[in-house]
Amino acid sequence: MSIIVQNISKSYNKxxxxxxxxxxxxEGELFxxxxxxxxxxxxxxxxLTTLLLANEGSAIVAGFDVIxxxxxxRDSVGYMPGKFSxxxxxSVEENLTFFATIFGTTIxxxxxxxxxxxxxxxxxxxxxxxVLSGGMKQKLALCCALIHKPKVLFLDEPxxxxxxxxxxxxxxxxxxxxxxxxxxLVSTPYMDEAALCDRxxxxxxxxxxxxxxxxxxxKNYDKVIYDVRTQNMHQLILDLKNYPSQYSVYAFGEYxxxxxxxxxxxxxxxxxxxxxxxxxxxxxxxxxxxxxxxxMDL
Amino acid sequence: MTKEKIIAVxxxxxxxxxxxxxxxxxxxxYKGEIFxxxxxxxxxxxxxxxxLIxxxxxTSGEALVAGFDVKxxxxxxxxxxxxxxQKFSMYDDLTIKENITFFGGIYGLSxxxxxxxxxKLVSQLELEDAVDKLVGSLPLGWKQKLSxxxxxxHEPKIVFLDEPxxxxxxxTRRQFWEMIYAEADKGTTIFVTTHxxxxxxxxxxxxxxxxxxxxxLDTPKNLKKKYNVASMNDVFLxxxxxxx
Numbered sequence: 001m002s003i004i005v006q007n008i009s010k011s012y013n014k015x016x017x018x019x020x021x022x023x024x025x026x027e028g029e030l031f032x033x034x035x036x037x038x039x040x041x042x043x044x045x046x047x048l049t050t051l052l053l054a055n056e057g058s059a060i061v062a063g064f065d066v067i068x069x070x071x072x073x074r075d076s077v078g079y080m081p082g083k084f085s086x087x088x089x090x091s092v093e094e095n096l097t098f099f100a101t102i103f104g105t106t107i108x109x110x111x112x113x114x115x116x117x118x119x120x121x122x123x124x125x126x127x128x129x130x131v132l133s134g135g136m137k138q139k140l141a142l143c144c145a146l147i148h149k150p151k152v153l154f155l156d157e158p159x160x161x162x163x164x165x166x167x168x169x170x171x172x173x174x175x176x177x178x179x180x181x182x183x184x185l186v187s188t189p190y191m192d193e194a195a196l197c198d199r200x201x202x203x204x205x206x207x208x209x210x211x212x213x214x215x216x217x218x219k220n221y222d223k224v225i226y227d228v229r230t231q232n233m234h235q236l237i238l239d240l241k242n243y244p245s246q247y248s249v250y251a252f253g254e255y256x257x258x259x260x261x262x263x264x265x266x267x268x269x270x271x272x273x274x275x276x277x278x279x280x281x282x283x284x285x286x287x288x289x290x291x292x293x294x295x296m297d298l
Numbered sequence: 299m300t301k302e303k304i305i306a307v308x309x310x311x312x313x314x315x316x317x318x319x320x321x322x323x324x325x326x327x328y329k330g331e332i333f334x335x336x337x338x339x340x341x342x343x344x345x346x347x348x349x350l351i352x353x354x355x356x357t358s359g360e361a362l363v364a365g366f367d368v369k370x371x372x373x374x375x376x377x378x379x380x381x382x383x384q385k386f387s388m389y390d391d392l393t394i395k396e397n398i399t400f401f402g403g404i405y406g407l408s409x410x411x412x413x414x415x416x417x418k419l420v421s422q423l424e425l426e427d428a429v430d431k432l433v434g435s436l437p438l439g440w441k442q443k444l445s446x447x448x449x450x451x452h453e454p455k456i457v458f459l460d461e462p463x464x465x466x467x468x469x470t471r472r473q474f475w476e477m478i479y480a481e482a483d484k485g486t487t488i489f490v491t492t493h494x495x496x497x498x499x500x501x502x503x504x505x506x507x508x509x510x511x512x513x514x515l516d517t518p519k520n521l522k523k524k525y526n527v528a529s530m531n532d533v534f535l536x537x538x539x540x541x542x
Binding site: 035036037038039133134135159160161162163164165166167168187190192204233235237250251252253254291295296 | 300336337338339340341384387437438455464465466467468469470472476477478480482483485493494495499500518528529534535538
């Protein structure tokens with residue numbers, strides 16, 4: 001096991017940030033902490049990277065205890081915090097050199113590991129980090145977190161606020177790092193990114209609701225979801241919410257995801273109801289659930 | 299939909315030194331429309347939006363917002379619009395009530411209007427028990443719903459939303475969009491940026507900016523047809539190559 005977390009709890013004053021969190025991450029695994037703002041993701045990262053003490057529980061990272069062996073952990077892990085935390089007034093190259101130096105290494109020594117990512121920002125290596133675009137900042141931060149060849153990489157919301165193209169590229173980079181044997185713990189509020197992890201923990205309000213592979217989580221979802229669409233989507237949401245046997249109604253891209261609570265539900269009855277409410281171009285089809293559907297139903 | 303123009307942009311450009319952030323963009327937005335303004339990071343969305351809300355002067359070109367020129371009549375532009383962004387919306391160390399009073403004052407509402415608006419807004423959002431809580435202590439989703447309502451206090455014709463749902467949980471994100479729909483139904487124009495491509499589908503029309511220019515502008519349905527793909531995510535990936 002690369003990461004073992006047992007019964008970790010942490011409160012700030014009276015506010016509970018995380019409560020009785022337990023999970024394990026295997027060596028070489030890409031493990032996702034999935035949850036919205038305030039779920040406790042950052043608290044878990046800060047405890048595992050020895051920047052914060054838990055009130056209760058224990059945790060082992062790369063074979064070291066987060067309290068007793070905190071110095072050894074700091075040598076063995078890379079951490080990319082959610083907020084951009086590099087030196088804004090140092091250049092790209094200076095930032096990287098700085099991080100290499102404090103970990104007692106050089107850019108050349110581990111260049112192999114960062115090469116793929118670094119060549120994309122190398123043309124701007126004399127530019128100050130503060131003036132880089134969002135995507136470039138993110139790549140530089142990842143290089144700095146990797147420069148000492150960590151065994152475990154912690155990435156706290158690396159893609160928040162990042163556009164879909166850069167997000168896709170970022171996940172491709174993570175897959176390549178994983179192939180090099182690095183264990184990765186990554187958090188994200190984007191549910192579509194959950195599907196790219198080996199296993200995920202769904203987090204809400206400081207507790208883990210579920211841990212499994214994305215495939216199993218979807219497979220074990222036991223409700224039938226219908227894609228519904230008509231010519232007036234806003235009115236459709238309102239009308240579906242008034243349908244007597246509705247269980248949930250959520251907008252999902254070009255469709256509404258509708259779940260009914262009655263066992264004898266017949267889509268034809270729903271279509272007739274919508275027609276009566278002046279909808280046209282009515283489509284009702286069985287849909288495949290996504291992680292987001294499961295998450296919203298927890 | 300009535301085709302009353304509420305935003306009219308003609309060859310709008312902004313240059314910083316040698317760098318052209320916005321390169322001669324032209325488009326129109328209609329009354330009551332939900333207009334999605336998409337693009338990769340660094341494509342020029344924020345710069346364009348800053349010109350439209352009257353806080354950045356265009357290098358060249360024209361833009362009329364609610365009938366007012368963004369070059370010469372910024373004060374009237376600002377009075378006609380509401381604005382909220384993910385980064386800045388309200389003061390964390392003021393309570394909900396204090397924030398509403400503060401922004402109501404800025405927008406020039408009378409004491410009575412503020413009182414009325416506060417009651418209405420608080421009951422709509424079911425925040426009755428929280429009015430004296432600091433905004434900083436609210437979950438992000440509540441904060442965003444509240445700041446959307448605050449951006450609408452002075453009943454603007456247009457509201458600009460800059461990534462309003464970033465990091466917000468899936469259920470609250472959808473409640474937020476239901477608020478947007480309801481406001482658009484009342485005739486308010488919604489100008490919104492987002493990185494969630496499922497949200498792009500909720501817009502009446504969507505524009506996609508690439509390297510300072512508008513590469514595509516149409517309904518989500520037509521864009522998917524044109525690029526022969528199944529989702530707006532795929533449209534985006536086809537268009538917005540990642541150029542830094």
